[in-house]
Amino acid sequence: xxxxxxxxxxxxxxxxxxxxxxxxxxxxxxxxxxxxxxxxxxxxxxxxxxxxxxxxxxxxxxxxxxxxxxxxxxxxxxxxxxxxxxxxxxxxxxxxxxxxxxxxxxxxxxxxxxxxxxxxxxxxxxxxxxxxxxxxxxxxxxxxxxxxxxxxxxxxxxxxxxxxxxxxxxxxxxxxxxxxxxxxxxxxxx
Amino acid sequence: xxxxxxxxxxxxxxxxxxxxxxxxxxxxxxxxxxxxxxxxxxxxxxxxxxxxxxxxxxxxxxxxxxxxxxxxxxxxxxxxxxxxxxxxxxxxxxxxxxxxxxxxxxxxxxxxxxxxxxxxxxxxxxxxxxxxxxxxxxxxxxxxxxxxxxxxxxxxxxxxxxxxxxxxxxxxxxxxxxxxxxxxxxxxxxxxxxxxxxxxxxxxxxxxxxxxxxxxxxxxxxxxxxxxxxxxxxxxxxxxxxxxxxxxxxxxxxxxxxxxxxxxxxxxxxxxxxxxxxxxxxxxxxxxxxxxxxxxxxxxxxxxxxxxxxxxxxxxxxxxxxxxxxxxxxxxxxxxxxxxxxxxxxxxxxxxxxxxxxxxxxxxxxxxxxxxxxxxxxxxxxxxxxxxxxxxxxxxxxxxxxxxxxxxxxxxxxxxxxxxxxxxxxxxxxxxxxxxxxxxxxxxxxxxxxxxxxxxxxxxxxxx
Numbered sequence: 238x239x240x241x242x243x244x245x246x247x248x249x250x251x252x253x254x255x256x257x258x259x260x261x262x263x264x265x266x267x268x269x270x271x272x273x274x275x276x277x278x279x280x281x282x283x284x285x286x287x288x289x290x291x292x293x294x295x296x297x298x299x300x301x302x303x304x305x306x307x308x309x310x311x312x313x314x315x316x317x318x319x320x321x322x323x324x325x326x327x328x329x330x331x332x333x334x335x336x337x338x339x340x341x342x343x344x345x346x347x348x349x350x351x352x353x354x355x356x357x358x359x360x361x362x363x364x365x366x367x368x369x370x371x372x373x374x375x376x377x378x379x380x381x382x383x384x385x386x387x388x389x390x391x392x393x394x395x396x397x398x399x400x401x402x403x404x405x406x407x408x409x410x411x412x413x414x415x416x417x418x419x420x421x422x423x424x425x426x427x
Numbered sequence: 428x429x430x431x432x433x434x435x436x437x438x439x440x441x442x443x444x445x446x447x448x449x450x451x452x453x454x455x456x457x458x459x460x461x462x463x464x465x466x467x468x469x470x471x472x473x474x475x476x477x478x479x480x481x482x483x484x485x486x487x488x489x490x491x492x493x494x495x496x497x498x499x500x501x502x503x504x505x506x507x508x509x510x511x512x513x514x515x516x517x518x519x520x521x522x523x524x525x526x527x528x529x530x531x532x533x534x535x536x537x538x539x540x541x542x543x544x545x546x547x548x549x550x551x552x553x554x555x556x557x558x559x560x561x562x563x564x565x566x567x568x569x570x571x572x573x574x575x576x577x578x579x580x581x582x583x584x585x586x587x588x589x590x591x592x593x594x595x596x597x598x599x600x601x602x603x604x605x606x607x608x609x610x611x612x613x614x615x616x617x618x619x620x621x622x623x624x625x626x627x628x629x630x631x632x633x634x635x636x637x638x639x640x641x642x643x644x645x646x647x648x649x650x651x652x653x654x655x656x657x658x659x660x661x662x663x664x665x666x667x668x669x670x671x672x673x674x675x676x677x678x679x680x681x682x683x684x685x686x687x688x689x690x691x692x693x694x695x696x697x698x699x700x701x702x703x704x705x706x707x708x709x710x711x712x713x714x715x716x717x718x719x720x721x722x723x724x725x726x727x728x729x730x731x732x733x734x735x736x737x738x739x740x741x742x743x744x745x746x747x748x749x750x751x752x753x754x755x756x757x758x759x760x761x762x763x764x765x766x767x768x769x770x771x772x773x774x775x776x777x778x779x780x781x782x783x784x785x786x787x788x789x790x791x792x793x794x795x796x797x798x799x800x801x802x803x804x805x806x807x808x809x810x811x812x813x814x815x816x817x818x819x820x821x822x823x824x825x826x827x828x829x830x831x832x833x834x835x836x837x838x839x840x841x842x843x844x845x846x847x848x849x850x851x852x853x854x855x856x857x858x859x860x861x862x863x864x865x866x867x868x869x870x871x872x873x874x875x876x877x878x879x880x881x882x883x884x885x886x887x888x889x890x891x
Contacts, residue, residue, distance in 0.1 A: 302530070302667055307788065308733045310666070311688035312637050341640040341665050364475050377788050386527055392476045393530040395667045401734050402788040404780040411735075411761045415525050420472060421516055422559045422570050 297390035299366075301347040305338045305373055307400045313342030314400050317375035321347060324370055333369075351390045359423050365390070368417075373398050382414040438552055439604040440541050441498055446522050447510040451503065456760060457510045458524055458736045461684060466491055467528045467536045472521035474570060476529035479577035483535055485586040488555070488597060489568050492544040493520055495552035509753075534669065537677035541601040544587055547594045555591060567591065615674035617651050625649035627674055629879070630686040631658045632828050637689055638665060646830040692733050692789075695726075721745045724770055727782045728754045734785060737761055806864040810841040818864055821876040822848045828879045831855065 301321065305314040317338040322330035336344035353365040360366075371383040378400040388394055403410060444465045449455030460468070469490045474483060497503065497512045497519065504511065514522035544553040560569025568590040576586045584597055603609050611623045628647035635641040635658070642657045656672040663670045666681050674682070725743045728751065732740040738758055741751045752768040759766045762777050770778075802814050816839040826834040826848065832855060835848040846862040853860045856875065858868055 301527075304665065304667060308692050309688040309736070310685045311692040311733070312789075313665075339640075341638050343665060364477055366475075377784065381525075383527070389475065389477050389529070394476075394527045395530055395533070396527040397667065399525065399734075402784040404777070404784040405787070406780045408777050408780045409763065415523070417523060417526055418521075420475070421521060422474060 297351045297353070298348050299351045299388035299390050300393040301349055301369070301371070301386075301388060302393050302395040303336075303344050303347070303371070303373070303398065304396070305342040305344075305375070305398045305400060307378070307402065309399060310397070313340065314338060314375050314378065315340045315342060317342070317373055317378075317398075317400070319344050320372045320374075321349070322370040322372070324368075330370055338375075346393070349388050351388050359419075371396065373400065375400060377403055379403050379410045379413045384414065384416040386417050437602075438495060438499055438543070438550060438598070439602050440495070441511075441604050444494060444498065444512060445510040446524075447503075447508070447513045448522075448524060449513065450515045451506075451508060451513055451518060456737045457757070459739070460736060462494070463536065463540050463680065465494065465522065466540050467533050468522050468524075468526060469494070469520050470532045470536060471526060471528050472523050474532075476532050478574050480531075480535070481581065481583050481586070482573035482577035483532060484539065484583040485568070485573045485577075486557070486570060487532075487535055487539060488542060488544055488583060488587060489557050490520060490555075491540060491542065492552045492555040495543050496554045499552055530667070533667075534677075539599075541603060542597055542599040543601065544591065545596050545598045546592075547596055552598075553591065553595065555587075557590075610676045610679045614676075615651060615679075617653070617656050617672070620648075620650045622649060624651050624655070624674075627679070627682060628655055628658075629828065630682050631655075631662060633879075634662065634682070634685050634689055636693075636827075638662075640665060643827055647828065648830070688733070695730050695733060721747055721751070724755070724775075724778070725751055727778045728758065730782050730785055731758060731778070735761060801866045801869040806841055806869075807862065808841055808843070808846050811839055815839050815841045815845070818849070818869075818872060819845055821872045822852060825852065825872070825875055825879060829855070 303319050305317040305319070306312065307314050315338055319334075319336045319338065320332055321334035322332055324330050334347050334349075336347070338344055349367070349369060351365070351367045353362055354360055355362070357365075366387045366389045368385040368387055371386055373381045379402075381398050381400060383396065386394065386396070401411065401413065441462050443459050444462050445457050445459045446465065447455055447457050466487065470483070470487050473490065474486050476483070478486075494512060503513070512522075513519045514524075544555050545551070546553060556565055556567030557570055558565040558567065560571040568587070572590075573586050576589065581589065587595060587597070615621075615624050615627065625647055628644045628649070631641060632643055632647065635643050638661075641661045642654055644652075644654050644658055646652075646654075659674055659678065660670050660672045662668075662682060662685075663672075663678060666685065668678055668681060671678075722743050722745045725741050725745070728738060729740050729743070732738045732754070735758075738761070739750065739754050741754050742748075755770060755774065756766050756768045758764075758778060759768075759774060762781070764774055764777060767774075804810070804814055806815055806818060818841075819835040819838070822832065822835045822845075826832040832851045833844070833848050835845040849864055849868070850860050850862045852858075852872065852875075853862075853868060856871055858871060861868075864872070
């Protein structure tokens with residue numbers, strides 16, 4: 238069995254242990270509900286001016302585009318419920334957006350806050366993002382859950398959801414929860 | 428069945444690529460996705476969309492080169508695996524099935540997906556190794572390093588030379604392996620008139636069957652008129668392409684792909700298998716034994732393959748061959764059944780219920796009518812019944828695609844409107860204009876319907 242063929246096949250140097258904390262732990266500083274003020278607005282002592290964006294959270298926005306199809310885009314799925322959530326440390330979700338798809342499987346473009354968190358070692362003031370959960374539900378289809386999807390500032394992230402019709406009867410369907418894992422470049426974003 | 432794996436002398440962009448969602452030796456799902464989508468997915472998984480554009484481009488060249496290298500050298504297939512590449516970053520590059528794609532990354536990939544890195548004097552796409560460059564180092568491109576180099580003003584080519592050596596080229600405009608019309612190389616835009624536009628108009632009209640927002644083009648003549656522009660813009664809006672109203676490379680391939688999805692779904696549902704006719708559980712016959720009921724399983728697998736990209740389509744030949752067994756095993760894997768490749772009772776009922784669930788969701792517009800033989804009745808003004816209903820359905824569809832034929836509302840009654848539609852049809856296709864549907868006219872209506880519905884576009888010119 239080939240394990241480490243550096244010459245051609247196996248990129249062993251990319252195999253490093255990820256931070257073994259859970260994604261939520263790593264992002265815990267960002268877990269607040271949008272109804273609350275972001276940490277930025279906590280009172281700050283009057284200190285001399287500092288270089289911008291080193292310790293201060295930064296608030297920006299990015300877009301989420303969602304289209305709902307079935308059969309590899311052959312058909313739109315109308316009347317699907319599209320919900321976007323923030324999630325806190327315990328995993329509890331807070332709904333922040335809710336839309337229903339039109340006859341062409343479309344919902345309006347969703348604008349979401351993107352917050353730079355200076356206490357998160359995965360983020361730099363230059364390159365940061367905020368994670369959300371997305372759920373798409375439609376009658377007679379399996380529900381699709383997207384966990385930890387990433388929204389970057391001034392960038393549109395597009396989800397073209399391909400729904401699968403639910404089997405009739407008690408058949409258990411395939412798993413339709415997609416967890417967006419950390420990116421290989423995250424750990425070194427400093 | 429080959430997916431267009433090139434020979435050893437020419438590099439081509441494959442239509443699709445099969446990704447193993449795990450390490451090579453670990454059992455995992457194999458999913459087949461369009462090559463373009465694969466590159467967009469990897470790029471969205473590996474890099475940040477907020478990096479400088481030239482850094483994104485350099486990374487996309489490397490990602491594409493690795494994928495093409497794996498396909499061209501048959502790296503995994505030559506070792507006996509039935510996939511082209513894995514999603515495990517220890518072996519290949521990151522891929523997250525069904526993830527979201529960043530719009531700016533998507534636009535860049537649409538532009539350069541047919542370009543790759545090659546050593547001068549060689550044919551083989553470079554195995555363009557890369558790693559993040561901060562935590563891990565490697566003899567290749569450093570992902571974070573490209574961000575720094577971009578800030579210093581290096582071009583993507585200069586960055587690639589920096590990492591892979593000066594003796595590389597970027598090979599552009601690689602041929603796309605496909606059994607269909609490839610992009611003509613120029614944008615199609617308002618005012619143009621050519622055969623490619625005619626093709627796109629017919630495709631868009633077919634897609635419009637399922638997407639009400641897309642304007643029907645009543646007069647597909649090959650002229651890029653305002654209606655065509657409106658239809659293209661709507662298509663771009665729905666499928667998340669830049670809304671330009673012009674058919675560029677990205678729009679061309681997306682129209683083509685959605686058209687294939689629409690027609691293959693319609694084709695499946697027209698194969699004449701009605702669910703109630705399918706027998707109850709049937710034991711699996713021995714290999715190579717032709718049993719009509721195996722055809723039902725194969726039909727089921729084909730319906731499922733339109734929805735699950737892990738299930739391959741199969742030939743409906745009534746033989747439990749290797750490909751059919753593989754498809755059955757993929758089905759069993761997805762539905763957490765014992766993976767036997769045999770259709771036991773549990774597999775049969777699970778498959779039956781899954782297909783029933785799919786058929787329940789299909790709207791009538793997505794279903795294509797089968798080619799029904801002439802029922803032996805001459806239909807004329809005053810006729811009623813199912814035969815009239817089918818004539819009206821066929822003609823309504825034909826009217827939606829071809830200019831000048833008035834629509835006939837399907838109500839099963841052969842009234843003046845239906846007669847007018849029949850007369851126009853006969854005139855259009857050089858048949859004696861009688862307003863009566865006899866055996867010959869019936870046959871022509873069915874033929875034209877099927878040609879238009881299933882996109883046998885080779886005949887379109889000859890029809891007019």
